[in-house]
Every structure is written in structure tokens, then in C-alpha cells.
Amino acid sequence: MKPLGIGLIGTGYMGKCHALAWNAVKAVFGDVERPRLVHLAEANADLAKSRAAEFGFEKATSDWKALIADPQVDVVSVTTPNQFHAEMAIAALQAGKHVWCEKPMAPAYADAEHMLKAARASGKVAVLGYNYIQNPVMRHIKTLIGEAAIGAVNHIRVEMDEDFMADPEGFFYWKSELSSGYGALDDFAVHPLSLLWYLFGHVEAVITDMVKPFADRPLMEGGRRAVENHDGANVLMRLGGGISAVLMANRAAWGRKGRIALQIFGSKGSIAYDQERMNEFELYQADDRGTEQGFRKILAAPAHRPYDRFIPAPGHGLGFNDLKIIECRELIRAISGQPSSLVTFEDGLRIERSVHAMAQSFHERRWIEIG
Ligand code: NAD
Numbered sequence: 001m002k003p004l005g006i007g008l009i010g011t012g013y014m015g016k017c018h019a020l021a022w023n024a025v026k027a028v029f030g031d032v033e034r035p036r037l038v039h040l041a042e043a044n045a046d047l048a049k050s051r052a053a054e055f056g057f058e059k060a061t062s063d064w065k066a067l068i069a070d071p072q073v074d075v076v077s078v079t080t081p082n083q084f085h086a087e088m089a090i091a092a093l094q095a096g097k098h099v100w101c102e103k104p105m106a107p108a109y110a111d112a113e114h115m116l117k118a119a120r121a122s123g124k125v126a127v128l129g130y131n132y133i134q135n136p137v138m139r140h141i142k143t144l145i146g147e148a149a150i151g152a153v154n155h156i157r158v159e160m161d162e163d164f165m166a167d168p169e170g171f172f173y174w175k176s177e178l179s180s181g182y183g184a185l186d187d188f189a190v191h192p193l194s195l196l197w198y199l200f201g202h203v204e205a206v207i208t209d210m211v212k213p214f215a216d217r218p219l220m221e222g223g224r225r226a227v228e229n230h231d232g233a234n235v236l237m238r239l240g241g242g243i244s245a246v247l248m249a250n251r252a253a254w255g256r257k258g259r260i261a262l263q264i265f266g267s268k269g270s271i272a273y274d275q276e277r278m279n280e281f282e283l284y285q286a287d288d289r290g291t292e293q294g295f296r297k298i299l300a301a302p303a304h305r306p307y308d309r310f311i312p313a314p315g316h317g318l319g320f321n322d323l324k325i326i327e328c329r330e331l332i333r334a335i336s337g338q339p340s341s342l343v344t345f346e347d348g349l350r351i352e353r354s355v356h357a358m359a360q361s362f363h364e365r366r367w368i369e370i371g
Contacts, residue, residue, distance in 0.1 A: 004335065005038040005072040007097070009064045009088055010079035011051040014102050014129065015042075018077040019055035020321050021328035028309050028325050032332045035075075041067040064088060068095050075335070078102060079129075082180045086111035093122040100331055102129040104190045104355070105348050107181040112352045119345040125334045130194035130343040131323035132260060134330070136304035137281055139341075141264075141271055142199055149285065151268030153200065156245040158192040158263070161256035165231050172217035172225045175251075182210070183229030185355045188249035192260060193351045194343055196239065199264075202350050203245075205238040207367045208358040213252050235358050258320070270295075279317035 006022050008015060019037075026034035040057040041064040042048035052060035061067055068076065068091050076092040078085055078101040086106040089099045099119070105112035105128065119126035132138065145153065165175070174180050175187060185208075196203065211232030216224040231252040237245040250256075260275035269285040272295065282295035300307050301314030306326060310318055327342065334340040343351070350370075357368040 003033045003036040004332065005070075005074045006035045006057075007039045007041070007067045007070065007073035007076045007092075008037075008055070008057065008079065009041045009067060009076065010081075011040065011042045011047065011055070012079065014079040015051070015077075016055070017321055017324045018079055018100070018129075018328075019051075019057075021324040022077070023056060024325050025328045025332065029306070029329045030309075032329060035332075036072075038072045039067045039070045065091065068092050068097065073097060075100060075331070081174050082107055082186065083174075083177075086115050089115050089126070090118040093118040093124055093126060096122065096124065098125040098331075098335055100127055100129065100328075103194070103343075103348070104128075104181060104186045105345065105352050107179060107186060109352055109356045112349050116345045116349045125331065126345040127331055127334065127342040128345065128348040129324070129327065130191065130348075131320075131327050132191055132275060133194055133198040133341070133343065134323045134326040135278055136307040136318070136326075137273065137278065137298075137300050138195065138198070140298075140304045141273060141281060144271065144283070145199060145264070145266075148266075149269065149283070150264065150266030150271055151286075153241075153243055153264055153266045155265040156196065156200070156239070156243060156263065157261075158196070158245070159248045159250075159259060159261045160188045160192050161248075161250045161253035161259040161261075162188075163254045163256055164251060166252040166254045168214045169218060171220050172227070176217060176225075176227045176229060178228040181229065182233075182355070182359050183212075184210070184231055184233045184249040184251055185358055188251055189233055189235065189247060189358065190351055190355060192247055192249070192262070193354055195260070195262060196245065197343070197347060197351060198341075200243060201240050202347075203237050203239055203354045203370060205367055205369045206235055206354065206358050206361050208233055208235045208362040210234075210359070210362045211250075233358065233362075278320075279315070 040052040045062040048060040075098040210230035232250040235247040264271040273281040279300040299315040302308035330340040361368040
């Protein structure tokens with residue numbers, strides 16, 4: 001197979017994360033072709049040039065359509081703000097490229113549907129950046145649940161909190177615009193939803209409250225602008241098999257930096273995990289009850305594949321960017337027709353539907369069943 005030609009649109013937080021993954025995937029896994037970093041697009045031409053030099057891309061442009069038209073590009077990483085995902089991903093798919101698009105799919109549900117339609121029509125691989133399902137620890141939790149290590153699961157609590165919008169005097173930027181989505185729901189809740197989907201399947205019904213802690217924010221150029229979406233959301237959910245769940249998302253939670261705290265309660269035990277301590281989780285098994293009761297801390301180790309591809313020593317730990325490297329390898333496997341573990345546009349649309357049902361439930365003040 002000839003090396004995959006890579007195009008990268010956007011070079012911010014996630015753009016760099018994708019670039020690191022494309023650069024590292026061969027060194028970490030060995031069993032994939034080294035990708036060819038062909039073309040990079042960034043809104044500003046000078047920035048595009050300097051980022052291309054830093055990330056190792058051959059060409060730079062400020063016109064993302066030129067990247068899509070480049071015959072050397074086989075896969076497009078879309079890492080721009082949410083409101084650009086649909087147009088860019090659809091154009092890439094229509095040009096016959098595979099697409100690796102950051103979450104969420106699109107602020108408008110109809111746009112997300114168009115993205116799936118374009119993916120189906122193209123026959124290309126189209127997946128979303130839901131990196132947290134790639135954690136070897138999360139894979140091990142899935143195995144334990146499959147083996148009924150905590151019995152039949154009946155209740156789940158998940159919280160996603162960060163504090164990058166906790167300062168009321170933080171400048172207004174695209175994340176507070178309605179055009180980027182509902183706020184905490186699209187920005188945050190989709191991540192816990194990807195974990196719930198990975199471990200248990202899709203959500204069946206929801207009822208939601210949403211929170212807007214600050215009415216407006218200062219503009220960099222002076223004056224203030226009204227905040228258009230909600231920084232917090234609290235959701236009650238029903239999953240298949242009678243599992244009840246609670247999801248809380250807050251991007252204005254001082255002190256929380258990357259918390260995705262997941263508690264899974266079963267008939268024979270419990271599991272507790274927090275993304276801020278992504279190299280461990282806690283396991284309580286009722287059968288172990290003796291004179292000493294409490295959770296056991298399990299550390300990430302080479303037995304939790306593919307941790308072993310990064311480090312031979314247990315307990316040394318992977319990082320956030322490593323999850324993207326694993327996701328990148330899964331994508332390359334999917335492109336070469338091998339089994340892979342990814343959130344495709346197909347499953348992503350169902351996550352989007354859950355988010356829109358949550359917003360609808362908030363506006364209509366009632367439970368919404370998700371078909
Ligand atoms: P960012 O603001 O850091 O980066 C976005 C980049 O896109 C900027 O460099 C901007 O100049 C560029 N850009 C904007 N319009 C462009 C255009 N027309 N052509 C080329 N470049 C353009 O944003 P971010 O935090 O990296 O978020 C980007 C996406 O990644 C969002 O959809 C967000 O939801 C998602 N995200 C995912 C995760 C994750 O864990 N998977 C984490 C953070 C963000």
C-alpha cells in the first residue's frame with residue numbers, strides 16, 4: 001500500500017494533536033505505513049507556513065479548498081471550530097478523501113445528517129475525534145464489564161468538568177456563540193456520551209436542565225457581548241437494559257481541568273474512573289468483602305493493550321496526546337479494511353441526536369425518547 005497522503009485543516013489545540021499523531025503513529029505501532037504529511041491549511045497564510053514547517057507538512061495554504069483539491073491528499077483531518085466541520089468534511093468526502101473530523105459533527109442536526117449522507121455516498125472512511133474511548137484503561141474497563149466482573153450494571157454517573165470558561169471576565173470567543181452549538185452539551189457532553197456508547201450502547205431517553213452562569217463576556221476590542229449558549233448541563237438518562245444514568249457537564253467549574261469522572265454501579269461491584277487520572281481506575285468487587293473493604297486501585301500496564309506499544313513498564317502512564325495516536329492507528333486500520341474501534345459518522349450521528357434531544361428536553365421541560 002502506498003503511504004497515505006495527509007491533509008490537516010486547522011492547527012490549534014486539536015490540529016497540533018492530530019499532527020503529533022500522524023508524526024508518531026509509525027514509530028509507536030510499527031505495523032502501519034508511515035503517512036506522508038502532504039498539505040496543511042490554516043486561516044492565516046503566515047501561520048500556515050510556520051506550522052507546516054513545525055509539523056513536517058510539505059505544503060501550506062490559507063485556502064482549505066486547495067488542500068481538498070490536492071490529488072496527493074488521501075485523508076483529511078478536520079480540526080477547525082465546530083461550525084466549519086460539515087462544509088469541510090462533506091467537501092473532502094465528495095472529493096474522494098477519507099475524513100477524520102473532530103467532535104462534535106456539527107451544531108445543526110441537519111448538517112450532521114448531511115455529513116453522514118456524504119460519507120455513505122463516498123464509501124470512504126469517515127470518523128470522529130472521540131479519543132477518550134481509546135484509553136487502554138477504558139478498553140480494560142470494557143473487558144471487565146463484558147466479563148461481568150461487577151455483575152449486571154444498573155446505574156452510571158458521569159461528570160465532565162473543566163474551568164477554561166469559569167472566569168466571568170474571560171474574553172468572548174467562538175465557543176460562546178450559538179453558531180458553535182448549545183455549549184456544554186456539544187462541547188462536553190458528547191465525550192461522556194461516546195464513553196457510554198462504547199461501554200453500554202446508545203442513550204434511549206433524556207431529561208435536561210441547562211445553566212448559563214454568566215450573561216455576557218468582555219470583547220477583546222472593547223465592550224461586552226451576550227453569551228449565547230449554556231456552559232453547564234445536568235441530564236437524567238435511560239440506557240438499554242434498564243440502566244439509569246446521570247450526566248453533568250460544566251465548562252465553568254473552577255479547579256477542574258480535564259475531569260471525566262465515571263462511576264459504574266453493578267449488582268456485584270463498582271468501577272470508578274477519572275480522566276484527570278487517566279492511567280488508573282478503581283475496582284470494588286463485593287465478593288472480596290472481608291475485614292478490609294474498599295476500592296482497589298488498578299494501574300495502567302502493558303497487559304492493557306496497546307499501552308505496551310508505548311511503554312514496557314506498568315504504572316508509568318500515557319498522556320492525552322497518546323490517545324490520538326491510538327485513534328490514528330485505528331483510522332489507518334479502518335482505511336486498510338481491518339477491524340477497528342472508532343466512532344464512525346454513523347454512531348456519531350446517534351450521539352448528536354442524543355445532544356439535540358437533551359436541548360429539546362430543556363426547552364420543552366419534559367423527557368424525550370430518542371428513537
Ligand atoms: P482552536 O481554536 O485551538 O483551533 C482551531 C484552528 O482552526 C485555529 O488555528 C483556526 O485559525 C483554524 N481555522 C479556523 N477557520 C479556518 C479555516 N477556514 N481554514 C483553516 N483553518 C481555520 O480550536 P480547538 O480547541 O483545536 O477545537 C477545534 C475542534 O476540536 C473543535 O471542533 C472542538 O470541539 C474539537 N476539540 C476536540 C477535543 C477532543 O478531545 N477530541 C478537544 C478540544 C477540541
